[in-house]
Amino acid sequence: MKANEKLQVSALSDIDNLKVHGRTTGSLSPLTLFWTGSAVEFNVKGSELWVEVESDYDLYEPWVSILINGVPVSRQMLTAGRYWICVFRGMNENEGKNVRIIKDVQAMSGDPGCSLQVHAVKSDGAFLPVQEKSYKIEYIGDSITSGEGAIGAKAEEDWIPMWFSAIHNYTFMTAEAVNAEYRVISQSGWGVLTSWDNNPNGNIPDYYEQVCGLLVGERNEALGAGDQHDFGSWQPDVIIVNLGSNDGGAFQSPEWKDPDTGKVHKQRMNEDGAYHGEDLAAFEKAVEQFLSKLRKNNPEAHMVWAYGMLGFPMMPAIYRAVDAYTKGTGDRKVTIIQLPDTTEETVGARTHPGELSHRRTADVLAEYVQGILA
Template sequence: MKKPIRTRASALAMILAGLLAAGPALAEVEIAPDNGKLLYTGRIDFSRPAAPVLSWPGTQIAANFTGSSLAIELDDQNGQNYFNVFIDGEQKAPLVLQAEKGVKRYQVAQGLAPGAHSFLLTKRTEGAEGATVFRGLALADGGALLPPPSRPKHRIEFFGDSITSGAGNEAPFNGRDDLPADKNSYMAYAQIAARQLGAEAHVTSQGGIGVMISWFPFTMPDFYDQLSAVGDNDSRWDFSRWTPEVVVINLMQNDSWLIGRDHKLQPEPDENARIEAYRTFVRRIRQLYPKAYIVCALGSMDATRPGSPWPGYVMAAVERMRKDDGDKRIDTLFFEFTGYGQHPRVRQHQENAAKLAAFIRARMGW
C-alpha cells in the first residue's frame, strides 16, 4: 500500500493547525523606567526620566509586581559595578549581579508562584566603579506592577568615606579588601542602622576621601554637592529635593593617614587648622539642613585608636559650633577601634550600626 503524498498546501495547513492548538505566543511585559509605580531612593540623575542614572552607593529601585518572572536591563559604564537583587524580601540570600559593560538584560527571577511579589535593586559599589543607567524591567506575560512599597517614615543622610560605603566588608578577615566584588553598601553600618530605625538613607560617600586631603585630587568639600558620584565633576544635586531629619558625618580617617601619618599635606595644618577645616565642612551641612540633628562620628578604623588626636579634633569643632553658633542640635559619636587593621567587615558594621541606631533613638525619640 502506497503512503499518501503530502502536498505543500496540506503541510502548511498542518503547521498552522499546530500553532493554533499551542495558543498565542507569550510576550513579556516591558516596564519603562519612568513608570510611577517604581520607587527610587538616593541621589539619582533623572535628567532623562526614561534613562535614570545610578552612581552613589546604596541607590535603590524597588517595586511590587505580579508575574512568574522578572528581568532587569542595565547599561553600565565600565563593567565594574555590583548590585544586590532581593526578591520577596529575602534578605539573607540576594542575587548579586556583576554588571557587564554596556546594555544587558539580567534574568533575576523565574518560576515565581502566582500572586504578588516584590523586588529591590541596590547598588553595592561606589562612583569609583562608574555609573549605571537603568533601562527598565520585563515581567512575564500577564504580569503587572502593583502600587509601590511605602517609603520609610524617617530620613538620614550619611557623608563618609570607604567605611560608610562598605568597602571590603564582605572580604575574608585575612584577605585583601579592595575588590569591588567585596564592597556591599547595603551591609555597611549606615544602611543597617537606617533599616533598624525605619529610615530612608542617602549615602554620600567615596572611599579614600577626606576633609583636607584625599588619596586623589578632590576632597569631600568638593564632592558633597554632586549629583553624579563619578569623580570630581560639575553636576549639582538639588538639596531641596530631599531633606534629612538626621545627618551622620563620618570623615577624617583618610586625613589621619595622609596628614598625621604620611605628612602628605604641606604646609602641614596645625591642630587649630584641622579643627577649623572640619568645622567649615560641618557648617556647610548645617546651612543646607538648618533643622537636622547632626551626628559627627568617627571610626571604626585606627583614627579612633587609643591616644589618637583625631576624635579630639571632631569634639573641638562640635564644641565651637555649640558655643560660637549656638548650635544645639549637634553631637559626637565614636566607633571604637578594635585593633583590626583593615576595613571593617560586616560583623563590625553590625556592631557599629547598633550603636548608632541606639544613639539616634535616644536623641530623636524614634
C-alpha cells in the same frame, strides 16, 4: 526553556510606582545610579521580573545586590554592555514582592569610564505602590561608609569592586533598624580636609552640593554628575558624618606634590609624635566649615559626627571643632558619637571593618538615632 510570553516591557519613566534611592539628576530615561547604596525599588505582583541595565567602565566594574522582601538573594558583577538580568522567576504570581536592586560599589572617582544605568523592566505582573519609610538618613563618609572590605576574606588585599558592599554595611543595617530611607555620599581614602595621602583635592565637603561632583570626565559631565543637587527634593531627618580616619592617616603619610603647581601638601607631626598645631587647627576649621555647609542645605536635620571604627586619634580635634561650631552658631542639633573600634574578630578584607564590625556599629548607631528621632 520557553520564555514567558506574558512579559511586558516598561521603561522606568512609564512606571508610576517606582522608588529611586540615592542622589540622582531626576532623569529616568535612563536612570543613572551614582553612589553606593543607590537603588531602584518596586513592589511587584507577578511571577517574573527582569531589569535592563547598562554598565560601562575602564577599570572598576559596577556590582549590584538584589533584595527580595528585605533579604539579599543575589549579588553580581555587571560586565560592560546593555542587557537584561533576571531578578526572579517562577514565584507566586498572586503575592506581592518588594524588590530592591542596589548599587554595591561607590562612585569611582578614579575611573571616568565607570557608570551604571537602569533603562527598563519586564514583568508579567503589576507594579504596586512602594510604602514610604518613617525617616530619612544621609550618611557621609570614606571607605568605611563605602563598605570597602565589608565582604571577602581577611586575606584579600586587592583594591577591586568585588570587596565593596552596600548591604554588609552599617549604613544599610542602621537604616533598616530604624525604618529609614537612606542615602550615602562616600569615597575611599577621602577626608574632611585632605585624603589619606595629603592630597587636598580628596575632600568630601568641596563636592557635597553637587549630584556626584567627584566623578570626572566628559561622560560623567554629560550624565549630570556635576549638576547642583536639589536639596529641596529630599531632606534628611538625621545626617551621620563618619569622616576623620583619612585626615588622621595623612599625618602618617608622605607629602603630596601637586603635579600642576608643584606645591607640596603635608599634615605634619612634631618630633614628640604629637600632631602639628597649625595642621590640626586646619582640620578643625574644615570640620566647622563643613557643619556650616550641611546646616545651610539641611536646615532641620540633626547632625551626628560618628567616628572610631578604625581607631580614634582625631577624636579630641573633632570634639573641639564641633564645640567651636556650636558656640559660634548656637546650633544645638549636632552631637558626637564614638563608634566601636574594629578588632581581630570583626575585621574584614583589606584590613577594613568586616560585616561583624559594621553590625556592631549599626547596633550602637540605631539606638542612638532612635533616641534622636524620639
